[in-house]
Amino acid sequence: MNNLEKYNTVFINNFHITEQQLPKMAYQSVSAWDSIGHMGLITALEEAFDIMIDTDDIIDFSSYEKGKQILKKYNVAI
Amino acid sequence: MRIIDAFWEKRNLGVNCKEIIIENNDTLISFSNIIGTIESTEYVVFKVPTGRFDFYEMLSKHGFVFIEGSINFKLNLKDAFLSPLQQRLNATISYSEMGQNDLEKLFGEIKNGIFATDRILLDNHFSKEQAANRYINWISDDLKRTAQVYKIIYKQNTIGFFTFKQTEEGIYYPFLVGLYKHYSSSGLGFTTLRKPIDEAIKRNGREISTYASTNNTIVVRSHIQQGFSMHDIQYIFVRHNKKIKE
Numbered sequence: 001m002n003n004l005e006k007y008n009t010v011f012i013n014n015f016h017i018t019e020q021q022l023p024k025m026a027y028q029s030v031s032a033w034d035s036i037g038h039m040g041l042i043t044a045l046e047e048a049f050d051i052m053i054d055t056d057d058i059i060d061f062s063s064y065e066k067g068k069q070i071l072k073k074y075n076v077a078i
Numbered sequence: 079m080r081i082i083d084a085f086w087e088k089r090n091l092g093v094n095c096k097e098i099i100i101e102n103n104d105t106l107i108s109f110s111n112i113i114g115t116i117e118s119t120e121y122v123v124f125k126v127p128t129g130r131f132d133f134y135e136m137l138s139k140h141g142f143v144f145i146e147g148s149i150n151f152k153l154n155l156k157d158a159f160l161s162p163l164q165q166r167l168n169a170t171i172s173y174s175e176m177g178q179n180d181l182e183k184l185f186g187e188i189k190n191g192i193f194a195t196d197r198i199l200l201d202n203h204f205s206k207e208q209a210a211n212r213y214i215n216w217i218s219d220d221l222k223r224t225a226q227v228y229k230i231i232y233k234q235n236t237i238g239f240f241t242f243k244q245t246e247e248g249i250y251y252p253f254l255v256g257l258y259k260h261y262s263s264s265g266l267g268f269t270t271l272r273k274p275i276d277e278a279i280k281r282n283g284r285e286i287s288t289y290a291s292t293n294n295t296i297v298v299r300s301h302i303q304q305g306f307s308m309h310d311i312q313y314i315f316v317r318h319n320k321k322i323k324e
Contacts, residue, residue, distance in 0.1 A: 027263040034296040036303050038265030043163045055170050055232070059264040 003049075003078045007071070010044045011064060026063035049076045079108045081115065084123070086219070090212035091204055093120035099312075100126045100133055109136055116140065117319065121203075124315040134313070142315040146197045147292035151306040154285055158275045159305040164268055171266065173273045176227045176239070184227065184239050185214050192256045195294040203318045217241060217254060225253070228277070230269050237261040240274045248284040250274065267296070271304050 001009070011022055015032040027033055033041070042058050051074040061067050068078045080099040087095035096119045098112065116122050124142060126133045160168060176184065189210045193199065199209040217227060225243040229236040238257040245251045252274035257267050278286055287309070290297045
């Protein structure tokens, strides 16, 4: 599984969404992406890519697209 | 049945208000005895326990509408839970008691609408300014009594707040909490529940008892996630009568 597939799988499993929904995913765009869902998403990404995301980046992680940019800082190219 | 003259709502909302609390042993006879009180009050709020379909039906017949469920959540502090990630984040976030400038900032945030699911705000008989003033007056009044207000801080920025008061020995009630608008999508909302828990632990407390509206499912989920259990629910019905001359 490449990084994009891993990244997508985390979103799909965490928020119970389809692949088609991914590009428009943003904080609170679906009911599952609330503060609890956000914690679940970050935890799953840290496990999937074996990284530890800084608090500032957790706060800034506001959408599917924004997350891709943030993960670059952790040497995860998507 | 308890009838409370909610005189403070005259200042907050500009209407005379009665809060009527139905207890488990009340019957519809007690309802018929207070029809006159209902008719002569501008804003009537009924709080009814679960399972009282007789009252729900009667209230509906008398023009009351359901506006929210009020859940009483309790937490034995020994049961407080945070996920490992939340623990990590919680350690980077502090809190301290507010000064006057902090309070003014808080009141600005409230006027800016941080409480989007409030039953007054959702009620189109009231304005968002009235809803905000009600919260500001509530905090100001309780500060004059025994409550404290704390700011929640991340990197020297205030991200939210919580109120705090002791209701019984070892039992604390954070009657209002919230995240400031700039941080509303930060994922840090859990700290508005956790920091009062930390303060209660610091004071050697044993329990937090608080309320959440069924209109705010995010907050309901957060309480359950952090170990709170549902103790009770009251269903809230309201009725507006025309302006009554005093």
